[in-house]
Amino acid sequence: MTRPAPENRGGLHRRAFISAAAGAGLLLGIRHDGSVVAAGAAERAAPASFSAFLQITAAGEVRITYPGVDMGQGSYNALPRILADELEADWSRVEVVSAAADPALVSAVNGRQRTANSDSVLTYYDQLRVLGAGAREMLVAAAAGRWGVSAGECVAAAGEVRHPASSRALGYGELAAAAARLSPPAEPKLKDRDAFRFIGGSVPRKDVAEKVDGTAVFGIDLQLPDMLHAALRLPDEIGAEVVSFNAESVLKRRGVVAVTRVDRGVAVIADSFWRARQAAEALQVEFGPGAVAGKSSADLRAELRAGLLAETALPFPDVDTQVKPMQFRPLSRDATLAALETAATTLDLEYEVPYLSHLTMEPPACTARVTDSACEVWAPHQQPDKARQAAADAAGLPLEQVSLQLTRAGGGFGRKWELDYVRQAVQAAAAVPGRPVKLCWTREQDVGHDYYRPGCVVRTRVALGADGITGMYSRIAAQSVWRFQDKPMMPGMGDPTMAALLIYDVYDFPAKYIDFVEMPWAIPVGLWRSVTLSQNSFFAESAIDEAAVALGRDPYEFRYALLHQHPRLQAVLQAAADRADWNAPRPPGSGLGIALSHGFESVCAIVADVTVKDARLTINKLVCAFDCGLQIDPANIRAQLEGGMTFGLSAALRGEVTFRDGGTAEKNFNTQPILRFPETPQFDIVLVQGSDHPGGAGEAGVPAVAPALTNAIYAASQQRIRRLPLERSGLKLARSGSANA
C-alpha cells in the first residue's frame, strides 16, 4: 500500500526496565515507547502493548519471534538479524519462531501486526535494535557481577560475555537467569554502524532447509489428528449469491461428511480434498445474479473510457513524499488548464492497464477447528490481527477465545491480505464441531474470484514549451481499492491507492493536476504487489518519456534535470544509466528505455535493453539500480529485486484478467500464463546506499519494469505501447538474453 506512512523514525524514548519470568531464562519485549520490558507469561496475560519477543534460554538458545508472515520476502531473516546484531548473538544458536496473532507483537509504528507495504524492516528496526542492545547490556552486567569486575572491562561477542583481562567467558545461557534479576539499563547504547556484524553481511538464512526438503508447513500443508478437508463451490459469475443447494445430492458420496454454506459459496467437507472437490463440482446449487450484471471486459472498458470525459472527478492533492510528515501542496487545476490552453504544443495521451490476479503459487488455504467455546485457526495471512478478529466474527465467539497461528505462505503479494478464506474455513469447521477442517481453493477459483488489481484507463495531457513541460493534467478512471477495502476515504479527494503519484511529485515542473473518476462496480479489488505504483509508474513514466521525445530531449537527461531537488533519486537514476552504458550506440532495432519509481522509502531505476525485430521482442537485459538505504540483507535484496522484476515482467508482457458474462475468462496458468524459466532475462543489479535507515525491498522491483520496457521498445522501434499487457499489441517475447549470458 502506498498510503501515507506514519512517522517511523526517532521519538522512541530510551527509558527501559527489565524484569524476568522465573525459570524460563531471559524473556524480553519492548514497549511502544521504546522501553525494554519483561515478556513472561504473567506480563503477556495482562493487557500488553509491546513487541519483538526475545527469549534466551538457560541452554543458550536465542529465540526471536518473527511477528509477521513469511511469504518469501525475507524479513523472516532480516528482522532477527537486526536484533541478533545488537545482542552480539551467536547466529548458529538463534532460532526464529513463527508468530501467532498476538496484540503483544504489533509494530510500535503502525499499531498493527501485519505484513504489507514492504515495511516490516522499517517499522520494527528501531525496536529490535533497542531490545537487542538492552539485553546485551543486561548480560554483560550479569557477567561483570559474577566476576566482580566492572562492566566496562567486559565485551559481548558471539553469544558470550568475555573478560579479556582474565581470559574468562560465560555463555548467554549461563547468564540468562542472573540477567533476568537485574535492573535494566536506562538507555541501551546502540552499536556504531561500522560494528554491525549481521546487518549488511552474509549469514545463513533460517528458512532454507525446510523449503528444500519439503518439510516447510504452508497453509495447505497443515495436518492435524482427525482432520477433514473442505473444497468450495463458487459461482461462475463473480459475486453471485447462493439461492439454494441440495446437500443430499452429494452426501452419499464416498468420504463426504457435510455440506454447508459459507461466504461467497458452499463448502463440501470430506475426508480428502479430492473427494471434497469432486463432490463440490457435482453439488446441485442455484446461484442468483452476479455482482457485475453479466458484463464483459468490452463493456467495462467502454465505461472506463467514458469516465475520462466525465464532468466531475475527485481531485488528488499534490503530495510531497520526500518530506516527513508528508506535505500536501495546493491543487492547481486552473493553472494547469491555463498552461494547456496557452502551450505551443500539447500531447493528449491515453493509457490503459488490465485487471490482474495475484496467482500466488499456493492458492488461499486455511485450517480451523471450532467448538462452543473456542476457535483455533492456522493460516498463511498478511494481517493476523484482523484475520483473528474475522475468525471470531465468523465463529460468533469473543476474541479471547480465538487463536490464530501463522504458517508459511506460498506467496502473498496482497492476496493473503484478504479475510475471505479465513472466514470460509471457520464457517466450514463450524459445521463439524471439534474437528479440524482444512480449506483449500482450486486455482480456477483463485483466478476467478480474486481481489484484483483494478483495470484502469488514464488520460494525460501535457503542455510543452520551449524549455520543457509547462503543465500536466492526468486523470485516472478505475474502481477504488480503498472503498472496496472499507478504508476511510479522504473527504473530497480521490482514492490515494488509485491516484497518488499518477504524476510524480519529485519531478519539478509547474502546474500539475491529478483527478480520479471512480467506477462503482462490485468486482472485488485489492492490494497487488506494489499496489498504486503497479499501475501509476507505468502511466507517469510513459508520459514523461513521451514528453522527452516530443521535446527532442534524451529521456535519461530529461528526467535527471527534473529531479534536481532530489539528489538521492538522481544518484539512483544515474547509477542505472551508467551501468547500462546509456550513451553507447546500439545496433538498429535495439534500444534502451529507462524508468524510475520511488516508494516504500526506497528508490528504483530500471533500464531495459531490448531488440525488436519482426514483431519479436528480445529482452537483452534489465539493469536495476536500487537504493533502500541501509541494507540489512543484501543477498535477499537482490533476490527481491529479481523476483519483483520477474513479477512485473509477467504483468507487463501477458498479465490480464478479462470478464465475460460476469465471470473471468481466464481460470488457470494455461490461460493466464506467467513468465517461465527460459523467458527470464538477464538481470544486472546495482545497490546504492543513500540513507542510513532501511527502506523496503519486497515490492520496489515491480513498478518500473513495464515503463522501462515500453520506453525501450519505443527507442528500438518507434512503436509506443500505451496499453498493457504488451503482448496484446502484437509483440511476442522471442527469448531471453540469459541463455546466452
Added chain:
Amino acid sequence: MIKFKLNDADVTLDVEDDMPLLWALRDHLGLTGTKYGCGIAQCGACAVHIDGQPGRACVTPVSAVAGRTVRTIEGLGGEHPVQQAWKAIEVPQCGYCQSGQIMAAVALLENNPRPTDADIDRAMQGQLCRCGTYPRIRTAVHAAARASGGANRDSES
C-alpha cells in the same frame, strides 16, 4: 487396493482409481512436500519421479502408478547434492514451488549430468515460480552438476 513403491517403502492404498496421485500422497499418505498449484499439469509444483522419470502427480491417476516406483521430495533425504546446492545458493523465496523445482532438477541431472543452459531451459520450462527464483535455480543446477562431478559446458549466469 493399489500397491506401489513410495520412497523405497511398499504402500497399499484403498482409494478410487481416478484419485490423482497428488491427493493420494498429500491426504492419504501424509506426504505434503508435493504441492498443488494448478491441477492441470501447467505449473510443476507437483513434480515427482515415476520409475525415475519426471511426472505430474496432479494429473496422474493413482491407479497408473500401481506396481511402479514413485519418489517424492521426501525421498531425496534432505542432503541430496541438488538439495545441498539449493541450500548453498539459498534459492527459495516463499519456497512453495521448490519441491517441484528440485525434483525436476534431480531428474535432469540423472539423465544429463552435464547440462548446458539450453538443457536447463528445456528441463525447467514447465516449472513455474511466482517469486522469480529462476536465476538462482540456474546457478544451483550448475553447482549441483559440478558437485556431482559433471563439468559444465557453460558458465553459470
